[in-house]
Amino acid sequence: MAALSISSHKPPHLIPTLKVALRGQTLLGSPRFNKGTAFSAEERKAFGLEGRLPYRVNTLDEQCARAYGQLEKRDTPMRKNTFLQSLKDQNWTLYYSLLARHLKELTPIIYTPTEAEAIASYSHIFRRSEGLYLSYPEEDLMEQAFLEQTRGREIDLIVVTDAEAILGIGDQGVGGIGISTAKSVIYTLIGGLDPSKSLSVTLDVGTNNESLLHDPLYVGWPEKRVRGADYDRFVDKFVQLVRKHYPHSLLHFEDFGVTNAHRLLDRYHDTHAVFNDDIQGTGAVSLACIMSAIRVSSEARASASSPEKKKLGDQRYVIFGAGSAGLGIAVQLRDAIVSADNMKREDANKKFWLVDREGLLHAGLGDEYVQAMTHQKKEFVRPADEGWGSQGRDDKKASLLDVVKKIRPTVLIGCSTSAGAFTQEVVEAMMEGLDEGARPIIMPLSNPSRLVEATPENLLHWTKGKALIATGSPFDSIKMDVDGKDKEFVIAECNNALIYPGLGFGAILARSRIVTDTMLIAGARRLAQLSPAINSDEDPEYNGAALLPDFGDAPKVNLEVAISVAEQAIREGSSSQEYANDEEKEQAIREVRENALKRVWVPVYPKYEYDENGMTET
Numbered sequence: 001m002a003a004l005s006i007s008s009h010k011p012p013h014l015i016p017t018l019k020v021a022l023r024g025q026t027l028l029g030s031p032r033f034n035k036g037t038a039f040s041a042e043e044r045k046a047f048g049l050e051g052r053l054p055y056r057v058n059t060l061d062e063q064c065a066r067a068y069g070q071l072e073k074r075d076t077p078m079r080k081n082t083f084l085q086s087l088k089d090q091n092w093t094l095y096y097s098l099l100a101r102h103l104k105e106l107t108p109i110i111y112t113p114t115e116a117e118a119i120a121s122y123s124h125i126f127r128r129s130e131g132l133y134l135s136y137p138e139e140d141l142m143e144q145a146f147l148e149q150t151r152g153r154e155i156d157l158i159v160v161t162d163a164e165a166i167l168g169i170g171d172q173g174v175g176g177i178g179i180s181t182a183k184s185v186i187y188t189l190i191g192g193l194d195p196s197k198s199l200s201v202t203l204d205v206g207t208n209n210e211s212l213l214h215d216p217l218y219v220g221w222p223e224k225r226v227r228g229a230d231y232d233r234f235v236d237k238f239v240q241l242v243r244k245h246y247p248h249s250l251l252h253f254e255d256f257g258v259t260n261a262h263r264l265l266d267r268y269h270d271t272h273a274v275f276n277d278d279i280q281g282t283g284a285v286s287l288a289c290i291m292s293a294i295r296v297s298s299e300a301r302a303s304a305s306s307p308e309k310k311k312l313g314d315q316r317y318v319i320f321g322a323g324s325a326g327l328g329i330a331v332q333l334r335d336a337i338v339s340a341d342n343m344k345r346e347d348a349n350k351k352f353w354l355v356d357r358e359g360l361l362h363a364g365l366g367d368e369y370v371q372a373m374t375h376q377k378k379e380f381v382r383p384a385d386e387g388w389g390s391q392g393r394d395d396k397k398a399s400l401l402d403v404v405k406k407i408r409p410t411v412l413i414g415c416s417t418s419a420g421a422f423t424q425e426v427v428e429a430m431m432e433g434l435d436e437g438a439r440p441i442i443m444p445l446s447n448p449s450r451l452v453e454a455t456p457e458n459l460l461h462w463t464k465g466k467a468l469i470a471t472g473s474p475f476d477s478i479k480m481d482v483d484g485k486d487k488e489f490v491i492a493e494c495n496n497a498l499i500y501p502g503l504g505f506g507a508i509l510a511r512s513r514i515v516t517d518t519m520l521i522a523g524a525r526r527l528a529q530l531s532p533a534i535n536s537d538e539d540p541e542y543n544g545a546a547l548l549p550d551f552g553d554a555p556k557v558n559l560e561v562a563i564s565v566a567e568q569a570i571r572e573g574s575s576s577q578e579y580a581n582d583e584e585k586e587q588a589i590r591e592v593r594e595n596a597l598k599r600v601w602v603p604v605y606p607k608y609e610y611d612e613n614g615m616t617e618t
């Protein structure tokens, strides 16, 4: 991490004393302000806490040690998830401080994969509501409900889901609130956003999940999903409330179904700072990962044969699973090729082969099939004159294996939820088509871990240690013998959580009116520069360092990403702030760099002073 100039540790002089108006049990019951046994003797006196706490005053370190001890006794990831949820309900500082101290170990408990399980059983483990539930039958009450929760609050970030495509496990109805809250937690933990300035929302527009519809304990609206104009009106009503009351907030869309995700992003991205994580966050982290993988493969190839360096636009990309994530990755890579390699959009589109349930997306499948697609998807349909579907079979389907054999991709990405789809035959066919020395870039990104298109272990064995791999959920590193050498391969976790907190924080720092592709590319470039693999001295032929920074470094890395995104937003005019000339812009950029760390929220207890006009819950 030598490249990092800013530490994520905020010095104590940047933590101001807070004036607080809550007292007694109300203060202890406020997760935002509660310190539990860490209230000092003076604070206990000033806030009417005498007799409400045991005698001894603990430090935050001691509280974390105690909480970690309790957590360790929970023997399954789900029990740990429930324990942490209850800690969050009691004391935010302790919760975030505990998570920050055990970031790599606990992120999978509060996020993917365990959160998926918690969401799936939401109605059965429900104890306490959290966030804003906007239910379709109560559409008339939407503004009132929104204002009740937000009145007087400063809000920078709103995370919203309609829960149709949760974390690879599909439609989860009202339980989807769990993904909005988990994504908000990651914004705080990794991006440094003040948790009191974020709002997690679920739009309960029904569910098509039959088991939820038949579950007597289901706590959501137990009807089929609303579609069409009614759905659009409901979502629009919500977006207009956000625009009216929080015009400078970032609106983050999460886990919408594929038919709505792109459409909604298209509809709102010119009028508000909206961001779809499954499309743009996944696109940006994948772009960073591929940039660093191309560097490594290119160096390996150069040392074996040709010294020519390869670029993004020189690759052949096969993407398996053309839903929100797969299409988002294609769009992001295409835009980066257009911007970095100065290639025409139509030419850049031709670098991609998208494969879904019906096989390769190609025009030979018929006009009706193509016309039904969104315009983003249509751009990637292969033309009819490439002879697809004529591999000696009657049907027009070109399978993943057909495509890999014919195209010889250099990059293979999976976002299909189809476990094991990258078979040995597919991977060996890919290997056969590579230039001498080049290393295949293979990214099975489906979550949760059990749905991965191929395990890293298999990929490394089938490619004799050549594959450059990244997965969507964490996997242990793999030790193996390659050409008589003991090698360790660290598997990069290519999850949007490694970049979206920084992308979002950058947009907030710059007070962006919109989130542009160029801002996302700026963030991805910064992330790629911090990749252990490209900063490693290892022989590129055997380089086993991770393609992306370790999750444990995510807070520091995301601060760097945020600064790059904010700089880009200011330079290109995407900030809502008007600058008279370039000099003013450069001054604003200097201020962002100097002040970014001050804006980072860190989980430590500020000193409190009682003031009847001080802070309350809002």
Ligand SMILES: NC(=O)C1=CN([C@@H]2O[C@H](COP(=O)(O)OP(=O)(O)OC[C@H]3O[C@@H](n4cnc5c(N)ncnc54)[C@H](O)[C@@H]3O)[C@@H](O)[C@H]2O)C=CC1
Pocket: 165, 166, 167, 168, 169, 257, 258, 278, 282, 320, 321, 322, 323, 324, 325, 326, 355, 356, 357, 358, 414, 415, 416, 417, 418, 445, 446, 447, 448, 451, 471, 472, 473, 494, 495, 496, 497
């Ligand atoms: N690593 C990361 O950061 C992210 C990973 N993901 C993961 O990617 C996967 C897909 O997520 P989304 O794109 O949001 O879902 P989605 O439902 O929008 O897309 C999935 C696509 O895969 C296709 N598909 C399903 N089975 C298939 C099969 N057997 N063969 C070929 N195609 C098949 C579907 O038709 C659909 O187009 C999930 O596992 C999700 O958890 C999603 C977002 C971010």
Ligand SMILES: CC(=O)C(=O)O
Pocket: 112, 165, 166, 167, 168, 255, 277, 278, 447, 495, 496, 497
């Ligand atoms: C990581 C993520 O956003 C997903 O799996 O949906």
Ligand SMILES: [Mg+2]
Pocket: 167, 254, 255, 277, 278
């Ligand atoms: Mg998602």
